[in-house]
Amino acid sequence: MVTDGRYQALFSVTDCSSVIVVDAPPTIGANLLHDIGTITSFPVTHMTYSHSHADHILAAGLIAASNPNISIIAHALTAEQLALAPDPHRPAPTTTFETSYTLTISNQTLELAYHGPNHEPGYIFIHSPHHRILMLVDVVFPGWLPFARLAEDQSVPGYILAHEQILEYDFTTFVGGHLNRVGTREDVRIQQRYVQDLYNTSVHAIGLSAEASGPLSIGKMLPPVAEANPGNSWALFRVYLGAVVEFVAEDVGTRWNDRLAGADVFGVSNAAAMVEAVRNDWGVLGPFGTAE
Template identity: 50%
Template sequence: MVCIMRADSIVTFLCCAAASLACGLHSRTPIDTDPQFAPVPATAAGLELGPGGYAVQSYGGGAYMVTEGSYQAFFLITTKGVIVVDCPPTIGHRMLYAIGNMTSIPVTHLIYSHYHADHIGGVTIFGEDIRTIAHSETARHLLETPDPNRPVPKQIFDKNYTLHVGNQTLELAYLGEAHISGNIFIYAPIQKVLILIDVVFPGWLPFAALGEAKNVPAYYHAHDQILQYDFDHYIGGHVGRAGNRTDVLNQQEYILDLKQNCELAVNLSATDDPSIGAAALLGPVSAKNPGNSWAPFKVYLDTLAQYCANKTNEKWLGKLGGVDVFGFENAWLLIESLRIDYGVLGPFATV
């Protein structure tokens, strides 16, 4: 049996999944190891990398972003030392080259944006004598998951901290989980540069599972918090370029569309129409997998997520990079969040 899925019809998705299970097929499909995705729009393009495999962008006033095309870090030159924010291991020693090409002033301070290794796993290149600063939750995570490549910060704070070094200032604030507990807002008020890692991906849709967000409502709220700052440049930690206010607004519009379409899918699955109601899907799967209550629910979640992703892609393909790459994973997480965080239960509401 061949099923053709269309983005505008949840009927197709529900019936297709049910029919496949009835035919004895697994809901999991083979992984395509040679996929063809939609072209990336020009607005998603990153900075041109130099011969060293990295690029440096100046924001004036001693503020710089460094990228190797996938990750980003930041440094700020002061009269008393250089302040660094993060050092992804994929950038690694190139941070030293980037800083050394701009100044002979030594690095004296290092800020951890949060505890994830893909952003701070290269910090040991700066040695042990620098002053490391992070939120208390970041320190807790690092104590719980010891890693010699991510030393526990020497100085921690709980809510706000203003760092003054020489002629420069950075304002650090913890406004909630956003991406994960301890993930902080870092703001250079003179240069109007805002850093918040793993939330907004300028020119692209969010990486899988909304940037691996641990708290989806907080992730959504973080976009409003970002827009309360007066910034000209936004550093999100990923992709090959920094962003601006328009990039934040574009992503906010995308995730709101995604939420609306996911909620539509959940509500449609709760209708009494046997052709589109959850019973049309759950019944055949349950019959094929007696005693396995997870089987029908997996097919239910996957089906709704695919419907939501495809419907959202209709608007956003060609506007953001990677829309068809991680659209399903973002939708899947949101379907689950709608149920457990927002109380949109669809057919599983109180009987």
């Protein structure tokens, strides 16, 4: 693994004069080729994209320029995402797949797999079975709270499920694509417990808002807002959701602020993402649910 303390890339040296690279973050950029050069003089013959986001593959053009015959492997949906916003710094994949793809170059094998909606369309798991390494970018952040809004994941249910999917793999080393170290199976379990706590607390908080009394009761909270903002439904929702998110962030923070780094930075943002997912994906609407 190569890291600058903020982003991470992976590479494998084969015994047949070639190198396989996974991702090429722009903050690492040309240093990735330099670091590979400190290990071997073999060229990079294959590169895999974990997904399309520029912050993880914007230096792919630099890697590709080092070998005009390079093969770039990605999920078909990643290729579609890149085609929507063509970028010479992120060359189009030369090989795509739908469900799984095994890349074997002599003594090195990477198993690539798509397990459904998660961070973005085409987002894949990258497994090195021989080395027992799993790379999954933008889901688990070993030792840290997830990035803002649960790492900006497009499917929070898929994001939660990903923790179980990760633990189904045989690995001892986890590469999450961010920050300053690799992870372990226990790091995955710790974040899984945090995310489940966030979900449970969000469900609880929305339930409190449906009660007749209490700090989150809309019966007490919203009438003054409606009076001050006649006919403005967005004002009502802003106050209501703001109160629920604040409650969730503070409650979860009492259990996690001293356990995961950065909880003081993204605790509120992650609570907001989970509250919205609980409402819209799981249908827990509290006082705004179906009237009986």
